[in-house]
Amino acid sequence: MRSRRVAAWLAVPVSVALLASACGGSEESGGEAGDATISIYGTEPENPLVPGNTTEVGGGRVVDALFTGLVEYDPRTAEPRNAVAESIETTDSKVYTITLKNGWTFHDGTPVTAQSFADAWNYTAYSPNAQQSASFFAQIEGFDQVNTPDPDGADGPQQAPQPPAQEMSGLRVVDDRTLEVTLAEPFAVFPTQLGYSAFSPLPEAFFADQEAFEANPIGNGPFTFESRQPNANIMLSRYEDYTGDPKPSVSNVEFRIYEAVEAAYADVVAGNLDFLEIIPPSALAGNLYQTDLPDRSSSQTYLGLQTVTFPVYDPRFQNPELRKAISMAIDRDAVNQQIFNGLKPPADGYVAPNVPGRAENQCGELCTYQPQRAKQMFDATGFQGPIELTSNVDAGNAEWMQATCTTISNALGRECRFVPVPTFGEFRTAINAGEMNAIYRSGWVADYPSIENFLNPLYRTGGSSNDGGYSNPAVDAKLAQADAATSTEQADQLYQEAERMALQDMPAIPVYFQSVQAGWSERLRSVTVTQFRELDLYSVEVG
Amino acid sequence: MGRYVLRRLLQLVPVLIGTTFLIYLLVWTIPGDPFAGKCGDRACPDSYITAMREKYNLDDSLLVQYGKYLASLVQGDFGETFSGIEVSELIANAYPVTLKLALVALVIEAVIGLVAGVLTGLRSGSFLDNLVLVSTLFLIAIPVFVTGFVLQITLGLRWGIIDPTVSAAANLSELIVPGFVLGSLSMAYVTRLTRTSIAENRRSDYVRTAVAKGLAPRRVVGVHLMRNSAIPVVTFLGVNLGELMGGAIVTEGIFNIRGIGGLVFGAILTKEVATVTGVVTLLVIVYLLMNLLVDVLYAVLDPRIRYD
Numbered sequence: 001m002r003s004r005r006v007a008a009w010l011a012v013p014v015s016v017a018l019l020a021s022a023c024g025g026s027e028e029s030g031g032e033a034g035d036a037t038i039s040i041y042g043t044e045p046e047n048p049l050v051p052g053n054t055t056e057v058g059g060g061r062v063v064d065a066l067f068t069g070l071v072e073y074d075p076r077t078a079e080p081r082n083a084v085a086e087s088i089e090t091t092d093s094k095v096y097t098i099t100l101k102n103g104w105t106f107h108d109g110t111p112v113t114a115q116s117f118a119d120a121w122n123y124t125a126y127s128p129n130a131q132q133s134a135s136f137f138a139q140i141e142g143f144d145q146v147n148t149p150d151p152d153g154a155d156g157p158q159q160a161p162q163p164p165a166q167e168m169s170g171l172r173v174v175d176d177r178t179l180e181v182t183l184a185e186p187f188a189v190f191p192t193q194l195g196y197s198a199f200s201p202l203p204e205a206f207f208a209d210q211e212a213f214e215a216n217p218i219g220n221g222p223f224t225f226e227s228r229q230p231n232a233n234i235m236l237s238r239y240e241d242y243t244g245d246p247k248p249s250v251s252n253v254e255f256r257i258y259e260a261v262e263a264a265y266a267d268v269v270a271g272n273l274d275f276l277e278i279i280p281p282s283a284l285a286g287n288l289y290q291t292d293l294p295d296r297s298s299s300q301t302y303l304g305l306q307t308v309t310f311p312v313y314d315p316r317f318q319n320p321e322l323r324k325a326i327s328m329a330i331d332r333d334a335v336n337q338q339i340f341n342g343l344k345p346p347a348d349g350y351v352a353p354n355v356p357g358r359a360e361n362q363c364g365e366l367c368t369y370q371p372q373r374a375k376q377m378f379d380a381t382g383f384q385g386p387i388e389l390t391s392n393v394d395a396g397n398a399e400w401m402q403a404t405c406t407t408i409s410n411a412l413g414r415e416c417r418f419v420p421v422p423t424f425g426e427f428r429t430a431i432n433a434g435e436m437n438a439i440y441r442s443g444w445v446a447d448y449p450s451i452e453n454f455l456n457p458l459y460r461t462g463g464s465s466n467d468g469g470y471s472n473p474a475v476d477a478k479l480a481q482a483d484a485a486t487s488t489e490q491a492d493q494l495y496q497e498a499e500r501m502a503l504q505d506m507p508a509i510p511v512y513f514q515s516v517q518a519g520w521s522e523r524l525r526s527v528t529v530t531q532f533r534e535l536d537l538y539s540v541e542v543g
Numbered sequence: 544m545g546r547y548v549l550r551r552l553l554q555l556v557p558v559l560i561g562t563t564f565l566i567y568l569l570v571w572t573i574p575g576d577p578f579a580g581k582c583g584d585r586a587c588p589d590s591y592i593t594a595m596r597e598k599y600n601l602d603d604s605l606l607v608q609y610g611k612y613l614a615s616l617v618q619g620d621f622g623e624t625f626s627g628i629e630v631s632e633l634i635a636n637a638y639p640v641t642l643k644l645a646l647v648a649l650v651i652e653a654v655i656g657l658v659a660g661v662l663t664g665l666r667s668g669s670f671l672d673n674l675v676l677v678s679t680l681f682l683i684a685i686p687v688f689v690t691g692f693v694l695q696i697t698l699g700l701r702w703g704i705i706d707p708t709v710s711a712a713a714n715l716s717e718l719i720v721p722g723f724v725l726g727s728l729s730m731a732y733v734t735r736l737t738r739t740s741i742a743e744n745r746r747s748d749y750v751r752t753a754v755a756k757g758l759a760p761r762r763v764v765g766v767h768l769m770r771n772s773a774i775p776v777v778t779f780l781g782v783n784l785g786e787l788m789g790g791a792i793v794t795e796g797i798f799n800i801r802g803i804g805g806l807v808f809g810a811i812l813t814k815e816v817a818t819v820t821g822v823v824t825l826l827v828i829v830y831l832l833m834n835l836l837v838d839v840l841y842a843v844l845d846p847r848i849r850y851d
Contacts, residue, residue: 130594154592232711263799266707426575
């Protein structure tokens with residue numbers, strides 16, 4: 001009898017609790033459109049929220065909301081347009097005169113001046129400050145005086161020498177609203193580059209007390225920092241004195257940190273989370289997400305490309321004929337249909353769709369599945385042993401890599417083996433050290449929307465992400481020529497030529513274009529997913 | 544008894560030093576450079592890597608690194624993550640949540656498991672016994688993530704009875720379903736253990752004596768039978784709290800509970816030694832204290848067991 005009574009006593013709080021939690025879900029959905037809070041899927045930032053030291057997505061989306069640069073990108077077309085800058089003028093692509101708009105302020109009320117930009121850029125470029133994005137300033141004259149390379153790399157015993165200067169000679173503050181930038185070499189894409197978060201201005205408060213700034217970042221963007229609970233959320237609120245145009249209509253944004261994207265997806269379906277830009281594979285299967293989220297989802301490509309790269313420093317992969325043969329042995333359509341439900345279009349070049357300056361079908365038949373011709377070419381190279389493909393498998397890459405391998409071995413009649421590496425860290429360690437001995441997965445997402453960003457870092461000799469060690473003097477010369485062009489149109493033409501030349505060497509095989517599947521709650525109206533796969537916070541509304 | 548407890552508490556110190564060292568060593572041996580994958584598909588600048596390695600003592604030998612870690616740990620400093628957040632803050636946020644979840648799971652499994660175990664143990668061979676046998680086998684056979692996703696999707700998404708995830712505040716009411724999921728496997732074990740123990744002791748001499756003496760059945764079962772049958776169950780439950788806390792990672796992932804499971808998992812992937820060592824060391828303390836508590840409870844339950 002006693003046990004039954006105990007059970008009855010237990011049943012009361014349990015059912016009350018269940019009821020309470022059931023009601024909890026609907027409470028949040030009220031609120032006026034004018035002062036609404038929207039919640040967005042987020043991941044824990046890997047670094048303090050400083051623009052020059054943030055290169056990953058989790059911190060990047062917060063930094064983008066907190067800061068506005070000289071230039072910003074159109075959410076739909078990714079075309080650059082002036083934001084803080086009133087005009088950016090040059091006659092020779094080498095000396096740029098940047099005039100700032102009047103009235104911009106940081107969230108602490110101090111004005112945004114030319115000095116705010118110069119100080120921020122000098123800080124990020126100065127190597128003892130150890131900022132991740134330092135290399136973005138390499139084009140500015142005097143960069144080599146503030147950023148000294150480590151003579152034997154980070155692993156060696158020697159220390160990098162102290163840089164002789166603290167400020168780049170190419171940055172000259174003419175007055176509060178005029179900044180003159182001199183580049184070491186002409187660079188036509190420089191104005192486009194200025195929208196990347198590393199080029200954001202920093203307030204004086206940053207230089208006065210950096211720790212206080214990291215705890216409470218002060219930007220000049222449409223949203224101000226409110227609070228942050230590690231591993232739980234980051235709260236932002238609208239900056240009422242924001243000078244830019246357009247201005248956001250939602251008044252508060254919560255970036256809610258999720259460990260697993262499946263949990264975030266369940267919250268979007270239940271209406272507890274407003275926006276998610278990654279639909280988990282379990283909901284992509286059979287397009288379940290379209291039934292779960294009727295008229296509340298979208299699918300589009302963004303400025304990203306997936307490739308597999310040859311370690312050209314390995315003598316076995318030095319023959320371009322072999323690399324082209326393997327490219328033609330990949331059935332990209334089959335991989336797309338069978339693994340991605342047709343959501344990730346086969347790549348036809350080194351530049352992602354919607355990137356300004358891009359040309360269609362640059363790869364041509366080299367990226368077309370031709371098993372017979374591929375086999376002929378492959379057999380003629382005399383390549384020994386099995387073909388090996390490798391990738392990290394902590395972010396769901398195993399399936400398509402395996403499928404790619406299967407189509408290669410079907411076409412070439414040679415065994416293709418997929419070698420998984422457990423973590424991205426381990427994978428990158430081997431790539432950085434130049435110790436790859438298999439064809440490896442490589443991805444690229446644009447830092448700034450320009451065809452240049454898909455070529456210079458990846459295929460130029462010594463480029464910042466040219467990990468495979470590819471080098472072709474003709475391509476280098478063409479890229480240098482494009483950099484020095486005086487107009488964007490002329491530059492784009494030359495970049496396209498360089499892209500075609502590089503494709504003839506096939507140092508990396510374009511496989512597919514990245515795409516983003518986003519889902520949102522019933523409350524959101526006019527949702528736009530930007531070309532950088534973020535929710536456009538300016539245009540989103542709560543209905 | 545007091546001296547025994549004191550001796551056991553003192554034994555904690557060498558065990559803790561040993562475990563922190565082992566954990567430190569294990570994380571240290573994970574292959575890959577922690578800063579190799581930090582900058583995406585671009586190698587990080589040498590200046591960044593050098594500065595970070597210096598800040599986190601990664602250039603020192605393993606023993607020196609560990610010594611420095613231990614020295615600051617003794618002063619109450621758990622270190623910093625690579626993103627500059629105090630590990631102590633992360634632990635202070637995550638520990639209470641996981642502890643709450645584990646306690647909810649423990650209460651659920653103890654209450655349901657004991658009740659079901661006693662009822663079936665007293666009526667072994669009955670329909671109820673067989674029904675419970677089948678359902679416990681079923682629970683043991685299903686992995687936790689299946690139970691978790693099934694409950695989340697049916698209760699949370701299809702029927703809308705609960706929120707599919709737990710909020711940052713992690714209220715007790717939100718933790719009932721995740722607690723059930725986490726405790727479901729152990730609940731089945733508790734049921735089986737209790738049932739076997741009761742069924743066995745029911746035929747023992749002292750129970751027959753008690754019944755022959757004319758004691759009320761409730762007193763025979765409630766005092767004599769239960770007390771003696773509780774020892775294996777208490778052992779299991781005691782050790783189980785540590786297991787529930789350490790094993791909560793899957794449940795926490797499904798319901799997005801901001802506990803230590805996700806913290807440790809993320810830290811292992813990024814090779815953040817300070818976070819892993821700090822969290823796991825505290826877990827070890829939970830294990831050790833629960834073991835001590837169980838040993839002390841033995842003496843309370845069984846007068847024949849005496850320490851000192």
